[in-house]
Amino acid sequence: MRGSKVSKRYAKALLSLGREDGNYGAYGENLQEFSGFCELNGEFADVITNQVFSLDDRREILAAVLGKSAFSGTMRNFLYLLLDKNRIGAIHEIAEHYEKLTDDLSSIARAEIVTTRPLKSDEQDRLEKVLGDLTSKNIRIEVREDKSLIGGIIVKIGDLVLDGSIRAQLEGLKESLKRGEYN
Numbered sequence: 001m002r003g004s005k006v007s008k009r010y011a012k013a014l015l016s017l018g019r020e021d022g023n024y025g026a027y028g029e030n031l032q033e034f035s036g037f038c039e040l041n042g043e044f045a046d047v048i049t050n051q052v053f054s055l056d057d058r059r060e061i062l063a064a065v066l067g068k069s070a071f072s073g074t075m076r077n078f079l080y081l082l083l084d085k086n087r088i089g090a091i092h093e094i095a096e097h098y099e100k101l102t103d104d105l106s107s108i109a110r111a112e113i114v115t116t117r118p119l120k121s122d123e124q125d126r127l128e129k130v131l132g133d134l135t136s137k138n139i140r141i142e143v144r145e146d147k148s149l150i151g152g153i154i155v156k157i158g159d160l161v162l163d164g165s166i167r168a169q170l171e172g173l174k175e176s177l178k179r180g181e182y183n
Contacts, residue, residue: 004097007090011097014078015105023072028102030075031095037065038091049089058083109137114146114154114165131157 018024038045048058062083066076082088103110111131124141131139135157152165
């Protein structure tokens with residue numbers, strides 16, 4: 001819980017800087033890029049987060065990596081600050097919070113779609129439009145397959161869950177039968 005609050009605070013601070021200088025989109029891309037780099041290069045992430053190594057050594061290693069990037073001075077300073085405050089290990093959480101904040105700023109909602117099979121592009125486009133009309137936001141869809149659904153679809157947008165799966169319909173029918181509604 002505490003780590004999450006700290007991550008949100010750092011994400012908000014970077015967003016505030018990004019809104020001031022107009023580069024909040026680029027900062028988000030840089031955060032995602034650095035987070036992905038850490039994920040792909042576990043040894044690098046282990047070294048820069050391990051306090052067994054001196055801060056100077058970790059700064060040197062981070063500087064070598066950042067020297068090969070096109071990150072702005074603000075973004076580099078942000079990463080150095082995370083390193084100095086021993087928060088660089090929270091880069092994934094910070095990137096996630098930052099993405100949520102920029103989505104809110106840009107009126108974007110993320111929808112998780114659970115189906116039994118992949119959606120065709122025209123189905124996905126129609127679903128994006130319908131959900132966009134429903135939420136009055138631009139929708140970004142992530143589709144996940146779950147063979148246990150039998151059929152139908154489940155849509156999750158934030159706290160809103162629309163369950164149109166056959167499994168849910170069968171459960172509803174089962175409950176109705178138990179209550180004696182179909183005599």
